Amino acid sequence: MKGYMRLVAVASLFILFFCLGCKKEIPLPDSIALRGGTPDSLAISAAGGEFSVNFNSSSTWGVSLSASWIQNLSNSRGDAGDAEIILKVNTNTEHYDRKGYVTLNCGKASVRIVVYQNEAGAIILTQRNYTLDAKEAKIIVEFKTNVEYEVIMPSVDWVRDNSTKALTTYTKELIISGSNQEESRKTSIIVKAKSSNLADTIKILQTGLAIERERAALVNIYNRLSGERWTSKQNWHTNKAVGEWEGVTADDEGRVIGLDLRTNWLIGEFPKEICALAKLRELRMGGSGTMFGELPKEIGNLKSITLLDLSGNRLSGPIPSEICTLLNLKNLDLSSNSFSGEIPSSIGNLSNLEYLHLEDNTLSGSIPQSMSSLSKIYSIILNKNQLTGSIPAAIFNLPKLENLGLENNQLSGSIPATIGNATKIVRLSFNNNNLTGVIPEEFTQIADKLDWNSYHYVNTGICGNRLSGSIPQSLVNHPKWVKIWRRVVPQQDGYGLNLNSVPLAGYSFTFRDVNHRNQILTDIYKKNKYTVLLQWDKENYLMYQLAKALEEYKDSGLQVIAFDNGSLMESTTKNIVGSSALKSFINFLSFDHSSFNPGDPSEEVFNAIKNSGCKSVQAEVMDKDGNIIFSYLKGMGGDNRFSRDTQRELIPFLAGLLGSISTPFYESTDFSEDGKVITIQQATVGRGIDLVVMGDGFTDKDMAANGKYESWTREAIEHFFSVEPTKSFRNRFNVYIVKAVSKHQELIAGAHTALGTKFGSEISENQRKISGDANKCWVYAEKIVRGGTHLDANKAIIINVINSTVWAGTANMFPGLTGTIAHCSHPVEKGDDFKHIVVHEAVGHGLGKLADEYYAPGSPWYMPEWKQQELKSLYQNWGWYSNIDFTNDPQKIRWSWFLSDERYKSFVGIFEGAFVDYTNDVFRPSENSMMNSYSTVFNAPSRLAIYKFIMERSGEEYKFENFIKHDEVSLSPQVPHQ
Template sequence: MKRLVNYIGILLLVWAACGCTDEQIVGNAGAELRVTGKIDTPSSSRTSYAVGEEAVTVSWAAGDRIGLFSESQPAAMAYQAASAGKQTDFMPESTRLKREEGTEVYAYYPYDYNTDIAFPKARLPYLFGQNYNGGLPDPNADFMYAKGEIRNDMLSLDFAHLFAFLKVNIRTELLQGAAGLRVLSDEPIGFMGVGDANNPAYYDLEADSLIAEKYNYLWYSIPQEVLSTQEVVTCFIAVLPTSEQNTVSFFIWDENGYSDKGLIEKKAPEGGFQAGHVYDLSVNENEFDKILQQEREALIAFYEATGGDNWTDNTNWCSDKPLSEWYGVYMWDGRVKNIILTDNNLTGQIPEQFGDLTGLEYLYLSSNKLEGNIPESLGNLAYLHDVQLNNNNLSGNLPASMANLNELEFINLCGNKLNGTIPDEIIASDWWNRIGYDAIVYQQGGNKLTFPMYESSDYSMDGTTFTLQEHTAGKGLKVVILGEAYSDRLIADGTYRRDAEMAMEAFFSKEPYTSFRDYFDVYAVNVVSRNEVIGENTAFQTSYEFERNTFETDPTIAIDYISKMQETNYSAAHVTSMILMKTKAPFRSNNWSYSDDFSAAFCQNNSDDPESLKSLIHHEACGHGFGKLDDEYVEFEGTYPYPEAIRSLHTINESMNVDVTNDPNEIVWSYFLTDMRYEKEKIGIYEGAIYYPKGAYRATETSIMLGNTGRFNAPSRQSIYRRIMEKSGGVYSFEAFLEYDEINRRQIEIEGASRAGAVEKGTIGLPPVRFDYPSSEAKTRWKQKKGVNVPLR
């Protein structure tokens, strides 16, 4: 957007605030340490600024007060300017600086008589709310600071500004009904006191740092009499300096608060908004009206290009109603910010006009039927934080312009028909190096987006093991951790070991595992993958399925590695394994279980989100893998069709967290319904479990097995506790469980039942896969199932 920004350095007129005459000040000069303040050197930002034909010349005025202090004299001392000019001497009002050679002295303007000023802090003016000052800079919204050292009975101070200044001329007809302006910025421009808006903010001159809560907006008040008597209002607004990537926008603030009626939007000049400079951002027309019309036209073009008449929901689209009332369009700060049209039967191509939605931050168009290329103009959307175009039929390569999307925090392009070598500009971009490829490269129908990938060359560590924990109780329950998509370099630099240790801690972070951690042995296997990209040449040959949005995993490779371990007596039986898939790809994790008590939990390990891995381990490895619990969420319609299967599993202490009866006397957790000690946990009979909304029941409204939330509920804890006791060679009794479970009942009492359902991170995995044969038969049967020879190590 064209901007009206030309700057020459400045600053404000300083006003004399003198309690004695110039003659009196000079008269005391004879015995004083000489203190000189300069504002005309190259390092100073206080120069001059032309306003129309009038020049505002900035210099000291006689009587200007500065504050001085040092470590040895921490109470601020007031000194006054002896004369006007770019450089002047300053004389003490009362307390004087000591003539101590080499002493570092800090100075600030304007001096504040407030008694809480002490070295090295200087009180700052209130910047969060500013006021019109007759078309001139407000001297109360200025702050300068300096540092000097006493040398040869002289202290020379070179002052610099803390704030930049925005000068805005606005025709009053654009401000009818306004009480002032709200200035919004991409970067902090205003501040208030730390922790309390009524507290002052300070500047630490020694540390050269702001002691305040920063905000990306501030308020500027304009009196009604000014709007009624002047044709143009000139506003000088002090702001914190910002980078050249910043954009500021001005909105009308009315007497009821503020509205989203915008006036102007300006990009910072090269070098940013610098301290001590004034930037002319004046406007003669409402630029937001033009932007709004541009965005309306872009949305209409998008509607027409994507079969809008046939969308599942197209409420108010192309009507005269505000854009915020169009289905899936969300606005704030006067701009279209979000478009959410997921699974809405969009067809056709995204038009180039889409790039005119330059304020867009979130774009959700996944699970539609869009085709053709991603438009080059997508690169115009510099503020995009989140882009989800997955599960469409988009084709071609990524446009090089996407390298400009430096605000991206998440992008998902999986499940399209994109193809080709990703442009070098994108590979070199900031967001590619932050976010990576995981949610981009996975395409359907044999299509593939390629880019240079690291390849392992050293396989000497492959298959080697290390012990993370040895049991001190029972006979040792085996947990084995393996890694997928870990190259030789990620094993050599310790990345895999750190992840394995993190996974172990996650496994034992929920009860009953926390209390019975000493019953377990934990081992890790170094598994070297050729590449670090799932779907390429990785050790477990993991791929992906778009229909169910899941990883396609192979448990037989885990069986092969574990069966070669001396620590497991060369058998996978009775081993709980976790395969850490190092990827950010947005697919569902899963778990495999065999009749000999072997299980393999494949868990996505997103390095940017360790809490997600933790919650997946709770659900997949702790819940399904070792605990043999069932899912409590609903995915299908109708009534659960296999009631006898659940009853059969109950006889071997499996799926004890779900049931197929709602009879309180027959349900598997009937005891907990009547024991008042479990009242706070809200144990009940909740319909909806094992993927069906009818005919299946769970014990609590929420739990780890429902949505990776909270804790294992009482029936689940009982079942896990029993498995630990029996599998470790001990004896299980329900009374012993109740005695142990006191720690959980007490914690629930403290937290409250609602706390038990606090949402954690992590995508819900697929239903677990159970085999009625042992892991020793897995290779043969897996090959038969696949119909191909699966290479195993």
């Protein structure tokens, strides 16, 4: 045992010595700890802020953040030892508490700080502003909050707290007492946190009785002016504040201060309710063209108004003197209406007036002297009235006057010498009055200031009067004389100024022709002996005569420069020039005004001729030096160069200078066939309805038996009887052809045709309107003699077949007469077009007295009430236009019976749009018909009208049941409306 113990002791010593000989250092564990009083959790207010974290680490450390709203403003890493970092907590804008973590790491050791941030205090109102009418009301104020709050009520007695215990702490019920006050009233209620300044405000505006009346007035205005048809009517007739109604402007209290209805069709009488808008400052109702009636005296209630625009309507009666009490008025525009009577003598009371536009009415009497008191006025426009008396001399003393338009009146007396005092005048027009005496020397003083260009409301000038005597030499010597003499010299026919030694040069300007070549007018004068400058009309015989003259005498020194009336596009002008007699002229290109600088003399000259006031072709002839030797201008003091009739005198004048000029067209010489009658048939049933067919523009070469004249007129007869109901009742007609030999074939002004038919304005490239001479047609119809008695042309249906292949058709209907005249062209290369024209014009309009069922698509156009009444009268008195109506009530419409009959239900309906121009409030019976598209048969109401006239005019009693029986033949092929 002892040996064993010694062995153990020895072994232990050995192990001990071995271990002491192999000793190695053992590392300390990772550690990181907060120090310096830094807590492991922090509570931060909603406002946020910065705080420091102090700690000690045994080795390298790092920091991590769990939320974006905690930011580290210091280093994110560091070495062992003591350390400090600065952290920032952002403001809490949310309405809830939030928690985040800041973690400090040192190797495997870490320590975490919890950051708590309070929620943001809030009081959130679901509605802050309440606008109420004058009636008593109850409102529930709702809000959200996370703080203790209190409600601070206003001190007014018309708002009281009606909250009860049944309500939650997050609502307030308020009673708003009714108001009997005229004006609005307002107050505020504050919802406030008890422990802070956090608060929100409820604003209550209660409108007064005046606002309620204004709302009612606006509703009445809407109803009286057919508001349901307006295109700009958003929010009208709703419960929204009137300031949100389209076109209405309201002040902060909800009172109406502006009303702009210019974009709407205002159909109806001027609404008196407008005068109830006592705070109205601007009223714009111009340009409608459909508002009528008189202005009420109550217009004087609008004491706040500064702008009153009622232009472009159909208002009538006198201008009420109460307008002159509107002392804030700056702009008064009553132009383009039908106002009559005198301008109120108290107009001078409007001391703030800047613009006065009363043009284009029928105002009479003299210009009020008080108008000379309008010291702030810039523009006075009184054109196109019936004003008499003299021009007030003091009106030229107005210090700010720039525009004075008095043209087209009946003013008399002399031009006041005070005209020289108008130092600010820019545009002045006395044209077309009865002014007498001489041109005062003082006129020259303002000539330099005047703008001599044309404007839509003032064309500067003094022409068209009865002025006499010599022209002031200072005016003749004026640098602008060559431009302005046409606005000064021409007076009324039979009157004139002394033109001795007064230079009157022709036009001088540069222009582009239709081939885009620059042309200098003075150079053209110099190259030729005689230059004709004229406004052209392609459908005028004179154009062809001039073309012939140019063909024969161009080498002898003749040139023609032509321009249109300024209404055509460049492409249209080129097409017309290239396809007519005009192609031989130098053709002035239609102006593109944007390509000229303001005041460009070319534009001025062009407008001078274009606005000459004459509808026929006008011409002037200049010699090599540019002097006028022939002119249409009148009132030139008896000078034989002027007052020339272009249509009648130009060709003889040129012939006197150059020699005879050949006729441009073939002319008939054999008139032996003229007036001959061919009887096609006599009626075998009834007393006979007279159908007379003739033609215009046919020369003696067309008159052979079975020649062009007979062929086309016989074709028209067959077309007349090609559709129902005339097809079935041909035996009730007397049918004749009357020959009419024309001197010329061309249907243009200046040419001579038997029936005087002329083409009118273009509808499209191949479609024209027609005008005819009814008296000449009746004369030829009365060449028919039966039993010694001439046919009564006033009772006949006359078809005038035109010798032209251009699509054209017009029917002349005469109230009180059963007879009609249908002018029909013959478009031979277009299938059934000739048939459709004859049936539409002669059967539809001529026999059935039907209205056109087509209309022009595009902008809405409403038939005015006066037009409806006119058409209703023609229906009631003469049975015209039974195929249109002005109601869409199936029980009341003129063809109501057809709508309820099973046989016609799929063929007859109610479709809006008819009578050419009207897309609204005029109704037709079918989508398509002969009176609409030309391409189908007549609809049932139209067939009924034609049947009725056939029966009555042939002497048989009309019975509806007989029509229904007869109409069975028309039902099977009828094309249903879509």
